Amino acid sequence: MAVVAHTLTNGLTVLLHSTPEAPAVTVWVGYKVGSRNERPGITGATHWVEHMLFKGGGTLKKGDIDAIVGRLGGKFNGFTDTDFTIYFETVPPDHLDTALMIEAERMRNAAFDPQETEAERGVIISEREGGENNPKVLLSEELWHLAFHAHPYHWPVIGWKTDLERIRRDELYDYYRQHYAPNNAVLTIVGAFVEEEAMRRVEAHFGPFRPEDQPAPLAVTEAPQEGERRSVIRRAGTQDHLMIGYRVPEIAHADTAPLLVLQAVLGGWHGIGLLGGPFVSRSNRLYRGLVDAKLATDVGAQHALRRDPGLFVVEATVREGVDPTLVERAAGEVVEKLRRKPPTEAEMARALRQIRVWHAYDRDGPTAKALLLTWFEVIGGHRLLDDLLERCQSVAPEDVRRVADAYLGEDNRTVCTFLARREAR
Amino acid sequence: MTDTLRIALDNGAVLLLHEDHANPSIAIRGSVRAGSAYGAPGVAEFAARLLLRGTTKRSAASMSDAIENLGAALSSSNAEEAVAILGRCTPETLKATLRLLTESLATPAFAEGELEKVRGEVLGDIRAQQDDTRRAATRRLSELVYSRDHPYGRDPKGDETSVRKARPKAVRSFHGAHYGAAGMIFAFSGDLDGETFRSTVAPAFEDLDSGSPPKPLPAPKSEARANATIPMAHKTQADFVAGRAAVARSHPDFYALNLANLLFGRIGLYGRLGTSVRDTLGLAYYSFSSLDARLAGGHWSVSAGVNPKNLVKAVKAIRAEAERLEKEPFTEQEIRDGKTHLVGALLVNLERNPEYSGALHDVEYHALGSDYLARYPALVRAIQPDAVRKKAVACFDPDACSWVASGPVAGMKIAF
Numbered sequence: 001m002a003v004v005a006h007t008l009t010n011g012l013t014v015l016l017h018s019t020p021e022a023p024a025v026t027v028w029v030g031y032k033v034g035s036r037n038e039r040p041g042i043t044g045a046t047h048w049v050e051h052m053l054f055k056g057g058g059t060l061k062k063g064d065i066d067a068i069v070g071r072l073g074g075k076f077n078g079f080t081d082t083d084f085t086i087y088f089e090t091v092p093p094d095h096l097d098t099a100l101m102i103e104a105e106r107m108r109n110a111a112f113d114p115q116e117t118e119a120e121r122g123v124i125i126s127e128r129e130g131g132e133n134n135p136k137v138l139l140s141e142e143l144w145h146l147a148f149h150a151h152p153y154h155w156p157v158i159g160w161k162t163d164l165e166r167i168r169r170d171e172l173y174d175y176y177r178q179h180y181a182p183n184n185a186v187l188t189i190v191g192a193f194v195e196e197e198a199m200r201r202v203e204a205h206f207g208p209f210r211p212e213d214q215p216a217p218l219a220v221t222e223a224p225q226e227g228e229r230r231s232v233i234r235r236a237g238t239q240d241h242l243m244i245g246y247r248v249p250e251i252a253h254a255d256t257a258p259l260l261v262l263q264a265v266l267g268g269w270h271g272i273g274l275l276g277g278p279f280v281s282r283s284n285r286l287y288r289g290l291v292d293a294k295l296a297t298d299v300g301a302q303h304a305l306r307r308d309p310g311l312f313v314v315e316a317t318v319r320e321g322v323d324p325t326l327v328e329r330a331a332g333e334v335v336e337k338l339r340r341k342p343p344t345e346a347e348m349a350r351a352l353r354q355i356r357v358w359h360a361y362d363r364d365g366p367t368a369k370a371l372l373l374t375w376f377e378v379i380g381g382h383r384l385l386d387d388l389l390e391r392c393q394s395v396a397p398e399d400v401r402r403v404a405d406a407y408l409g410e411d412n413r414t415v416c417t418f419l420a421r422r423e424a425r
Numbered sequence: 426m427t428d429t430l431r432i433a434l435d436n437g438a439v440l441l442l443h444e445d446h447a448n449p450s451i452a453i454r455g456s457v458r459a460g461s462a463y464g465a466p467g468v469a470e471f472a473a474r475l476l477l478r479g480t481t482k483r484s485a486a487s488m489s490d491a492i493e494n495l496g497a498a499l500s501s502s503n504a505e506e507a508v509a510i511l512g513r514c515t516p517e518t519l520k521a522t523l524r525l526l527t528e529s530l531a532t533p534a535f536a537e538g539e540l541e542k543v544r545g546e547v548l549g550d551i552r553a554q555q556d557d558t559r560r561a562a563t564r565r566l567s568e569l570v571y572s573r574d575h576p577y578g579r580d581p582k583g584d585e586t587s588v589r590k591a592r593p594k595a596v597r598s599f600h601g602a603h604y605g606a607a608g609m610i611f612a613f614s615g616d617l618d619g620e621t622f623r624s625t626v627a628p629a630f631e632d633l634d635s636g637s638p639p640k641p642l643p644a645p646k647s648e649a650r651a652n653a654t655i656p657m658a659h660k661t662q663a664d665f666v667a668g669r670a671a672v673a674r675s676h677p678d679f680y681a682l683n684l685a686n687l688l689f690g691r692i693g694l695y696g697r698l699g700t701s702v703r704d705t706l707g708l709a710y711y712s713f714s715s716l717d718a719r720l721a722g723g724h725w726s727v728s729a730g731v732n733p734k735n736l737v738k739a740v741k742a743i744r745a746e747a748e749r750l751e752k753e754p755f756t757e758q759e760i761r762d763g764k765t766h767l768v769g770a771l772l773v774n775l776e777r778n779p780e781y782s783g784a785l786h787d788v789e790y791h792a793l794g795s796d797y798l799a800r801y802p803a804l805v806r807a808i809q810p811d812a813v814r815k816k817a818v819a820c821f822d823p824d825a826c827s828w829v830a831s832g833p834v835a836g837m838k839i840a841f
Contacts (some may be wrong), residue, residue, distance in 0.1 A: 021447060022447065023775060055704075063694075069693070070766050071692075071766055071769075073769020073772065091769070091773065092772050119707035122735070123704075129730075130662045130730045133832070134557075166439065237556050265489055270498075277498065278511070279513075282478075283490045283494075288486070292542070297550075298549075315780045320545065320552070349494070354493060357450075357495075357515055360448060361498075364452075364779070367777070369633045408569060
């Protein structure tokens with residue numbers, strides 16, 4: 001993807017990818033702040049700040065962002081993750097300036113009206129409670145909580161409920177002012193626009209902002225795992241679930257490419273973006289070993305791309321009437337086989353082709369392209385995605401076996417099981 | 426928007442193309458009128474789930490290997506009216522992907538072993554739905570609005586009994602009766618030119634048997650208002666849904682009602698409903714409305730996910746917003762904003778090939794005319810503001826709505 005990169009004097013990184021024939025233009029701003037930047041007591045602050053940035057400030061009154069983008073027929077949203085927070089508007093091409101104005105106000109002028117902050121507390125707790133209704137969300141929260149003792153990946157992005165009930169408006173505002181600065185952000189524009197004119201408008205909207213002193217880089221290093229960790233959630237429900245998380249290195253590590261290929265071999269590949277669609281991969285080790293064996297009804301493998309060392313997650317939904325320990329054992333055997341013997345040539349060819357072809361599917365349309373550029377810029381650099389996928393093409397079968405052996409061992413794993421108590425049905 | 430190429434084959438299948446060479450990929454959106462409305466409970470679900478899992482020539486494993494070795498993707502899923510088929514491929518793999526797709530459509534195996542796997546999947550899905558406050562409430566609302574006598578009121582998956590009874594013979598028989606090319610629609614969007622479309626895509630579908638054209642579904646009867654609670658003591662959040670019968674997609678009131686629904690519970694952060702229930706009162710993460718307009722009928726609904734202690738307050742707030750439509754009808758500005766939204770969204774939403782192929786498919790499915798996308802802005806501009814206001818008051822009448830509350834709601838006194 002031909003991307004033109006600029007850096008404003010205040011430190012704002014600007015990425016431009018013009019596709020004049022596109023029916024829309026999309027503006028994304030990513031901030032290098034996520035739940036990894038929080039501390040105990042204010043967990044969930046990053047996500048709460050994201051919510052507050054839809055509530056006006058500067059020239060925008062409450063409700064203006066949704067009204068303005070709404071009347072244009074545009075799309076807009078925000079996402080908070082462990083490592084970043086991202087916002088976007090996709091609008092018809094002649095409204096680029098409107099999207100830039102919204103993002104500029106959002107960067108430095110958000111209102112954080114005390115009454116609005118309080119009203120949002122209920123919304124966020126409701127969002128958290130909606131997640132608590134879902135066994136897989138509960139299980140994932142438990143998995144990361146148990147796998148990380150010291151690193152902030154220990155807590156969920158949405159935060160602990162006790163913190164959400166307590167956090168004060170001023171704590172949120174201070175957090176916002178510290179992290180929402182041009183020198184901690186990337187602005188991406190993709191779609192139908194003219195580069196020179198776009199840069200003039202970017203300078204006009206964002207140029208006057210001053211950089212902020214950024215906090216020292218996160219100094220927490222999680223100690224190596226020295227033995228398996230386990231947890232069981234017993235709760236009323238209808239299905240048992242299994243999640244196994246293996247500690248793996250950060251995205252910048254040389255083993256990320258073979259780990260992505262390992263993911264494709266183990267659990268299939270549906271692209272790296274968020275727009276994969278409803279497709280189910282059935283030509284992978286876990287599906288063949290667990291679903292074809294009638295032990296599970298669905299399976300998955302995901303190498304979570306993180307700034308800091310994270311988890312490679314294997315999961316399964318246990319088929320009715322099957323003992324979950326059999327599913328765990330079968331998943332363990334699938335993994336063990338890959339630790340001992342490299343994938344076949346046919347498996348490698350399929351995995352590498354899927355990774356290559358899905359990269360095209362992932363970049364379909366301005367919004368999807370901008371998502372990838374912004375996401376990767378804030379976690380490691382926008383060129384990292386193309387580099388990574390290119391490096392995947394050079395991964396050899398033995399590389400896959402080596403990383404499986406290095407990281408997917410029993411002593412390096414956390415096993416969490418959701419056991420549904422059937423009597424509540 | 427470029428012109429659409431439309432080919433109607435002799436066997437009744439309709440193929441559509443939107444050329445867009447910006448991305449080296451092709452998105453496929455197809456449908457076969459073989460939804461649950463046309464068969465015994467559960468059979469259509471098995472047919473759809475098994476469609477891409479082996480043919481008379483190759484096993485399920487060999488089929489999935491063949492698809493995934495190309496880097497292509499195909500899926501099929503069942504609903505009340507039709508089976509939806511989605512696909513992705515590249516120009517280089519188009520021909521091979523179509524060969525696998527049409528082989529699956531014509532000669533699926535419905536093998537016993539695969540059916541047993543699917544049985545476990547469907548049972549699992551039914552149980553997951555039973556344990557999901559939102560899905561369980563939405564499912565129950567469909568039963569109340571349409572009744573189980575109409576296909577729209579029945580779960581397309583069937584129930585546990587029908588799923589346990591499913592056998593390959595019945596699924597094969599259903600396929601033979603309903604998977605003909607007549608009524609089949611396949612829309613393509615992406616890196617594909619008209620010449621290749623004519624020379625590669627059309628021949629791939631030409632050999633499919635025509636079969637019988639799909640029979641029209643009966644219009645749903647008007648059902649009396651009813652309500653239900655689904656207690657799930659172990660859940661943290663409650664879900665509330667309310668709704669009533671509305672119009673079919675072909676009904677002349679659709680455009681006014683669609684705009685009214687947009688303003689009430691969709692635009693921006695969920696319209697008037699979101700502004701009140703989420704933004705001002707802080708009662709719910711989501712609170713929105715939906716208009717589901719289908720071939721033979723449709724329904725309108727509101728949904729909210731709420732902490733149980735706020736449920737009564739949230740339900741009152743939803744009702745108040747519906748009642749406000751009479752006292753404070755949509756303003757001229759709201760209606761203007763809604764219209765510009767609909768016109769702008771047409772452009773913005775068609776930025777990706779999957780969305781474009783989906784839009785082309787829907788235009789054909791609802792017989793809106795091949796120039797529909799070009800006419801759409803004029804259709805929107807012609808909507809009369811008074812019609813929007815009147816339809817909103819008439820349709821979004823809480824006293825005409827059935828409702829369902831699910832979650833930790835046992836013993837709660839809910840009135841809507």
